Amino acid sequence: MSDHSVGAKASHNKGEPVRVIFVNRFFYPDESATSLMLTDLAFALEAKPYALHVVTSGSDYTGSEERPPSREKVNGTSIHRLPALQGGQTSLVRRVANFVIFYLFSFVALLRLARRGDLVVCLTDPPFGQLLCLLAVRLKGARLINWVQDIYPETAIRLGFGSPGNPLFGMLARLRDFCWKASAVNVAIGARMAEYVKHRTADAADIRIIPNWADEKALAPLAHEENPLRSKWGYLLEDCVIGYSGNLGRAHDSETMLGAIEQLVGDAASPARFLFVGGGAQRKGLEERLKAYDRVRFCNYQPREQLRESLSVPDIHWLSLAPQLEGLIVPSKFYGAAAAGRPIIFVGDEDGEVARLIAQGECGRSFAPGAVGALTQYLRELSADRNLRELLGQNARLFAEDICARDSRLAEWTALLCDLATTEMSGSLDEAKSTQKANDYLALEGAAVVGPSRINGLANGQQCKGLQS
Structure with a gap:
């Protein structure tokens, strides 16, 4: 039996809810794009049978001097804000320094928070943070979901911040590829991004496509x-x-x-x-x-x-x-x-x-x-x-x-997390019980993602514990 299976059982045997731990440099009340996505998802899960945690930075994207509390609970989500240099977006040096600070403190936070069978959802800000997330979840018997918002070091290279032959970037890319392969699931936000992940991992990673969204109800046109x-x-x-x-x-x-x-x-x-x-x-x-x-x-x-x-x-x-x-x-x-x-x-x-x-x-x-x-x-x-x-x-x-409705995208995430929380299978989810594979999405050539029918049930309030494992 795998560590993943033992971990899931250990968590359930204690009668405690599975923890879903999100890791991203920005979160509520920050207004940056990844913060808005993560805030929507975390708060949408409030009614689900999870213990929700977010590990995030104590600074915000705009460089505000206001410091939110290091610990608070909002809409059922426990927020753990880590030390950071204020105004860290104002210069490249301060930004890199904040990356390093976040790497170290987020790793320690995961070691403290994660338990066997828990789910850790790691976004890609800062770049390569998923490498330490993978190490932490391996040490604690948890499972990693990579929420891929952007891909490094290729982005840096193509913007002129290094060459393809750079040995450091080459090593980081190989470690990143290993992380994709070793994770329970990798969620890409577009078809072409999923194609790239599939290419880099030689089709050895579990890839899903769940695009980003906006709250179309809250953003209705205004004359x-x-x-x-x-x-x-x-x-x-x-x-x-x-x-x-x-x-x-x-x-x-x-x-x-x-x-x-x-x-x-x-x-x-x-x-x-x-x-x-x-x-x-x-x-x-x-x-x-x-x-x-x-x-x-x-x-x-x-x-x-x-x-x-x-x-x-x-x-x-x-x-x-x-x-x-x-x-x-x-x-x-x-x-x-x-x-x-x-x-x-x-x-x-x-x-x-x-x-x-x-x-x-x-x-x-x-x-x-x-x-x-x-x-x-x-x-x-x-x-x-x-x-x-x-x-x-x-x-x-x-x-x-x-096509792009927020509730549909959140329901796809809810279905994915419920599958992971209830499965006791090692590695990737059972093909017959998982949501549609990335290969199926790629065949649509970027068409809108429409989840399986049971997603609608989740959107209408079906509890995760009602799913059959």
């Missing part, structure tokens, strides 16, 4: 005349606001949109206005380059309770990803923009994950980096045609409700 934030930021009803919301970092192409901005701001007849909400490595440089244009505005991250208003300010949303990072990163900004019912423009690989979603939802258009002329022309047409914007926005909203 401009009912949106106090739009008027507060100085926009008129006749303005066409083209907005970017979230992190604009090294992984994102901004030059193509900058080229379009420089052409459109000089056109007095154009209703186009440009809005950047958020932060990231490129923000300071963009503010400097665009400070002469009164049609361009920069705003900080908005609190989650104002996210509906913030995402409804733009008439058009745009997002981007450097093509060389396809399969390594999936921008989750798409889901919020779709939920807000706005047309979406993507700058990146025209066969990339987001480009496929836009094509499937018929809610916008994708452009290759450098296609400034084509992008500018499309923005001219779209900003002048309210009816077309409304049609594309309606398509986006329907896509968010029917």
Whole structure:
């Protein structure tokens, strides 16, 4: 009998609930993308028969000087916040220092919290944190689920922070691949990402695809005349606001949109206005380059309770990803923009994950980096045609409700965790009792994920203990 099987029995024999321990650098009340995903999932599990814990950092993504309590319980989830340097996102040195601090303290926290049969869900912030998570779960007899939000060291290499032949990066990649193979399950957030994991592990890892999401109910479209934030930021009803919301970092192409901005701001007849909400490595440089244009505005991250208003300010949303990072990163900004019912423009690989979603939802258009002329022309047409914007926005909203619904994605996670919590089989889950394998998803070529029928039962309140093992 395997350690996994013994662990599951040991936990159940004590009559104690299985612990689900999440590990990520950011969590509630932080507003970063992975924090929002994790917060939604953890709080959605409150009614399930688990003991929920989150191991996270004491700092937040925006660099706020406010320090939340090191221990607290929110919505049934015990939060364990670790020491961190405040303002750790402001420089590369401080960021790396916070990585190291988090590696060490999270490992110790897992050794203290994890027991045989427990589930540890490790996200990929900071990079390579899953390696220490794997060591901890092996020592404690728990099971590891990798929630793959991005893939390193390949992302760093393709952004120019090292070479493919670097021996350190090569070693880290091999250790990461071993971690994928040794984990109970690896959850990828896109089809192309799952393809890459499958390639790296020679099909030896258990891979599932559960895309990210947005709360489409909370982010329902808000008419401009009912949106106090739009008027507060100085926009008129006749303005066409083209907005970017979230992190604009090294992984994102901004030059193509900058080229379009420089052409459109000089056109007095154009209703186009440009809005950047958020932060990231490129923000300071963009503010400097665009400070002469009164049609361009920069705003900080908005609190989650104002996210509906913030995402409804733009008439058009745009997002981007450097093509060389396809399969390594999936921008989750798409889901919020779709939920807000706005047309979406993507700058990146025209066969990339987001480009496929836009094509499937018929809610916008994708452009290759450098296609400034084509992008500018499309923005001219779209900003002048309210009816077309409304049609594309309606398509986006329907896509968010029917295909990308938050409750469906959370139900897929609930089903997966219930399978893992109730199984006493070693290694990967029994093929006949698991949710659909990644190979089946890959055959859909990026189509929306629709879980098996029993997921609907879980979404309607079926308890995990009701599942048959």
